[in-house]
Every structure is written in C-alpha cells, then in structure tokens.
Amino acid sequence: MQAIEARSENRLLEFIKGIWRDYSVVVVFFLIVGICGLAAPRFLTPGNLLNILRNTSIVGSIALGMTFVIIAGGIDLSSGPVFATAGAVLIFLQRMKNPDGSPALPLAVAILACCAVAIAFGFLNGTIITKAKLPPFIVALAVGILARSVTMYICRGATIMGNNVPQFNQIGSGSVFNIPIPFIVVVVMAVLFHILLTRTKYGTYVFAVGGNENAALFSGIKVDRIRIITYMLVGLCTGIASTMEMSRMVAVAAATSGSQYEFEAITTVIVGGTSLMGGKGRLIGTIVGFIILGIVNNMMIMLNISPYLSGAVKGAVILFAVLMQRRER
C-alpha cells in the first residue's frame, strides 16, 4: 500500500517536473501576471494590458525571426541598426510629395522597400557568415555599425519627420475590435513561423544545422542556404517591426531608432527557452518571452521605478532565464 502511494506520489512529481520542463516559461508567465496584479491594481485593466501588447509587439516581431537565427546556431547583432536604416528608407519614400501635395509613391511601395532593405541586410549578413566562414557575432556587429552609420549619413544625424496621414499612422496606432494592429500582425507572423519551424522541411533543417552542422552537410542539406535564409527571415521581421514603429512615430531618429532592439530580441528568445548553443528552441517560448518582457517594462512604469534601472532588471531576467535552462540540463 505504502509502495503504491510512494509510486503515485513519484508519478505526480514526475508529472509536475514534466510540466515544468516543457512549459516553465508559461508557469513563470502566470506567476508574473499574478504578482503584478497584486502589486499594482491598475495593471490588470484592459487598457493597460492592450497597451503592453502594443508596445511589446515591435521587439517581439524581431524576436520571431531571431529565434530561427539562434536555433540555426547564429546570432544577429545588426537588427537594431538595420531597423533604423529600413525605417529611414520608409520615411524618406513616404514623405515624398507631388507638387499638388499628394504622396508621390503608394504607401505599399514604401513599406515593401523598407522590408526589402532589411532583408538585403540579412542576406548580406548570412552570405558573409557562411561563405567567408566567419563568426556570426563579429560579422553582424560590423554590419550593424555600418548600417547605423549609413542611417546617420542619409538623415544627417537628425530626426526626420514623415508625412502624418491617418492611413499610415493607423498601422502602428490603430486597433481592430480594440486589439492593437501590431499585436495582430505579430500573432499572424507567429502562426506562420510556427508552421514553418515545426511542419516544413526547412524548419527541421534549421534545427539540424544548429544541432550538428557536419552531420547536416553529410546528409546533403544545403547548410549555407538554410543559414542565409534565417538571416533573411530576421531581416523581414525587422522590416515589419520598423514599419509598425515608424507609422506610430511618423519619424525616424537616426541615432536612436531601434537602439538596443537587437539585445532585447535576443533576450526575448533566451527567456523563451531557446538554447544559444543552437539546435533547440521553440517559437511558443519566444512569444511568451516577449510578453513577459513587455510586462516587466510596464511594471517598472506602474511601480514608479527609475527608468535608469530598467537595464538592471532586464539583466537579472536574462540571468534567471539562463540559470533555469542550465538546471534543466
């Protein structure tokens, strides 16, 4: 009798451990929401929650692409600067006017150009990293510095204002049934990317390349192509994120737009449980990851914590997340 009890207790323990292993991020998520609700009553109001979703969707979008890059064993440190470059292209094209005051180019062209620029930078990163066989860290860092400098040059170091028309402004500021459009965009992207990662051959090869590059090579997988595409994916995500933010601000700041976004995106991916060593990770984790970080940002404002301390809090969150991953191993 006792033995049976012990075993069922054991099973319960195993069950809880299993839940923790697979869904630790979700558990932490509900814990944080609960604590925040108690600490700041205004936190759980619909207005505030929707605001969190809107704010977090920009970096969240970049993090979706970053998940692919990191699973494939790479890293992209150029996302923030590329975000600004693509944004500058968008604002420049969007503010061009005909003599009669109407926009010179359809908005869609400006947005496509913005995304194309970001994808091109991804292609550049991926090609140099794979063909020259250089560490992703260094290549992306250099490309990022380059992109920021180009942005500073074309904007002459200033903030460039766009053409403030509702049609443009709605993309980042609008809502459908009260749900912020950026969040809807991110959810749609997340669903598509989740399918890409888990159901397609490409997604499996991303894991294979990150897990064991040589075994992938000997299996006939085009390792370089798989890698380059992951950088182009994060480029696409950066372009979309940039479009959403530029439309909200209707301005691009050469020096500060997208600043630190690459680190926030990487943080999001790590908090979501994706291994920096490559080969392991999930998009669901990344999604929960960016919502957690959004909540952290929001709570710092709610609780009137000095904005200068936000780095300290985020640093602690990263360390905590990585420590949890280590313990699971």
Place this chain on the structure above:
Amino acid sequence: MSDPVLQMRGISKSFFNVEVLHAVDFEVQKGQVMGLCGENGAGKSTLMKILAGIHEHDGGEIVFRGAAVRRNPTPMEMQNLGISMIHQELNLLDELTVAQNIFLCREPRSASGLINFKRMRDDAAAILEKLGEKIDPRRKVRDLKIAQKQMVEIAKAISFNVSLLIMDEPTSMLTSKETKILFDLIASLSSQGIAVVYISHRLKEIIDIGHSVTVLKDGSLVAVKDVAEVTAQDLATLMVGRQVQTAKASDFAGDPEAVMLEVREVTDDLLKGVSFKVRRGEILGFSGLVGAGRTELMEVVFGMRRPKSGSVLIEGKPATIRSALDAIRADLGFVTEDRKATGLVGCRDITDNANYVSWLKTPGVFKGRARSLANAKRMVDRLAIRCSSPAQLVSNLSGGNQQKVALSKWLLSGARVLVLDEPTRGVDVGSRQEIYQIIRELAAEGVAIVIVSSDLPEVATICERVIIMHEGRITGTLAASELSEAKVMSYATDVGAGESNAGH
C-alpha cells in the same frame, strides 16, 4: 595470487530512477590486467566512472589498497589515491603543450610562485622516456598523431603515481602497429605492479593481454574468468547470453557485369590513381591501416572532397558529383565513420534523423508528419532499434542503436550504393551481428555495399571481396576465399604490393 588492490562490493547505481548497476562486485589484484567486457549499456563505463570519482554510487562500498574510499569522492581525490582513467574520447587540450597537459592543474612551481616550465618539461620528458616514447614535451598536442596523444594520456595517468589504470577502448583509434606498442606498455606497467582495467569490445585483445576478465550484462556481474579458460567466442556468448554465430563470407556469386559504381583514377594530395568497381548486390571491403586514404576516397565518391582528377560512373554512366546532395540524387549513401561528428544530430529525435535524406528526395515544402513518423517506426522495427519511441532523442541511445539510426537514414533514402565507414566502431557484439545481418539483406536486395573497416575479423565475416590500400594506393584485391590476415597485412604494409596487379 590474492593481493587485491581494489575491491568494489555490491555497487549499485541508478540514473533517473532506472537502476543500471545491480549490486556488482569487482575485484582487481596488484599488477593484474583485468579485462572488462559487456555489451553497450551493460554498465562497464558507469562502473569505472564510479571508480574514477565521476559518478556517485547509490549503494555498496569501495576498498582501495586496504582502505575504504569515502562516499562521493572527486576525480582529483581518486587520482591522488592512485586511480586514473583514460577515457575513450581523449581529454587533452589541443592548444597546450605535451608537458602542460601532463601536469595540468599540478604545475610545478618555482620559489617565486610562478610555473617552473623547465622542471615541468624535464619531468614530462622523464615520464615519456619511461614509456619508451620519443615525444618532445614542448610540442603542442594538436600536432600529435592519435597514438601519440594516447601516449600523452597514459603519461598523464601514470604521473599520478598510479596503482590502478583504467583504459576505456584504448585501441579503437590505433593501427595494429600502435596497438602492439600499447600492449607492450601494458605488460610493462603490469610487471611494475600497476593494475590495469582494460575495457574493450575487441575480445581477442582482452584474451591476448589480460590475466582475468570480468563480464557484465544488463548491469549485473555475469562471470569472472581466467583468460586461459575462455575463448573470444565464450566471452561473446557470456555477454549476449546466447550463442553468437561467426559466419565467414563466401565469394560474390552475383552478376560480375552488373557494375553499379565505378571509380576511375581518382587522384588528389593523398590518393594516387585509385580505381575500383562494385557490383549490384556485392559487399566490397576496404582494408588497410589508418591513414591509407580509405575514408578520403569515400569522401571523394560522396562529393564531400574535390579530387584533382578522376571520375565516378554510376551504372556505367559518368556522374557529376560535387556535393553530398549530388551523391544523394545519384542514389548513393554514406554512413560516416564518426556518427557523433558527422552522422547524427544528437539533440533531435529518431524520426528527424531517419528522415533527413528522404525529405530531400521527396517533393514539397512540408515534412508530412504522418509519413515521416511511419517511416521512422518502420525503421525502428526493421533494424530493432531499442528506444522508448521514435520521439526519443538520438543522443540518449546506446552506440549500437545510434548506428542503426544512422543506417536508417540511408535505407529510407533508397540508396542503391551504400558506403559504410567503420560500421561497427563502438558497437556491442549483439548489435554488431544485427548490423551485419541488415547489410547482407540489403545486398540481397541488390544494393551495392562498400565497407571500410580496420577490423579484420569484421571484413572476413561480411565482405565478399576485399581491396587493400596503402598510402593512397590500392595494393591488393582478395576474394573472400583467398582472404587471410597475413595476406591483408602484407598488402596493407606494402610488403606484398609488388606481387599484386592491383586488379579491380
């Protein structure tokens, strides 16, 4: 002689609530060479890792040189007591010198507290001298040959004033000449009173150099025998608990004109005009010493290495193979030598690993989860892969089962020419027979098989024809009926190269 240096009594150990050692007793006498064998997963390595202080045991006691060892010691404590272990994978730091590796963390200090490099070099040289090995202690380990690296490991181990040395599969990377040197060394250590525990799948080696042998099966002690009383066959039977057949292959009986793969005059830095043919349903072996260029030749055939000149023909038609993908499209398959490095993605499951190549050959963007899973299940059944489910991570499987997963990747791809490089390295006796059986079945279905193997008994067991290489050249070809160890060795060392016309 009963002068035990080590007694392990009733050792038990569990991982994740699964008991892998059931109250095992293990005893070694002073100066004794004790063979330790068992299938993969039998618990040999776990038992030795407990002894080396790497794993903690759950039950039982260890008495070393008459004194009880405290629970849960550190590896450093065990080394200081006089127990050293040389792992199957060498644990040296490539960028450091030989002397630095030997005295890692125990560097001799001068009066100023800084490392005394001169004394370190001299001490290292003295130890290497004692081993009869001429390696300059100032050389970087990266620049050494594998056999020399192993000597450095041994030098490091005995530098601890060792009285028990554990060696885990020490010969798996060595040539037969290097193996001989190692055996002489073991004999000399033994005569100095140092006990050696020798773990190996090569049972003949245990019989050759051991005094006694301990057999484990499924985590339990099966037998402790004097080597004089047993044959390799007996040991194999004890390990798997049933009779093991050692068949000898017969000559190729298929159509000699049905050439599946032909390689003509392949030349690069290492290979010198190598040509050979393999026919539909034939099992062709490549024998020779490590470094003869066999693996490199296969990499050329598979498009992973670009030759200076030479051509490959599939079914008589010239094939352009510049990448693994080209090779796969030409229905070639390549089970690589080192499955951890180039064969499998350890952090993914059986289903993914088995399907990687077949996905390349099927059209469409999606994996087709149901079909992929069905494929994996079929392979698990056909190859008897022991696993909890096809969703199990490959890194959690034993060596033999990992090799079967590596093989299943090519079975599912429908390869018509299958190259297997050292197909049973680090694979236990039971799985080994199963893999041979699969290879024979594939050949019977018409697949042309090329096996690269340094294990002569293996070649004799399955290959219908054997090509022997030496320093980038084919020096001899033998049909199964002509095969003998002496002939192969004479070709492999180029003693007999002049007599052969190196026929294809």
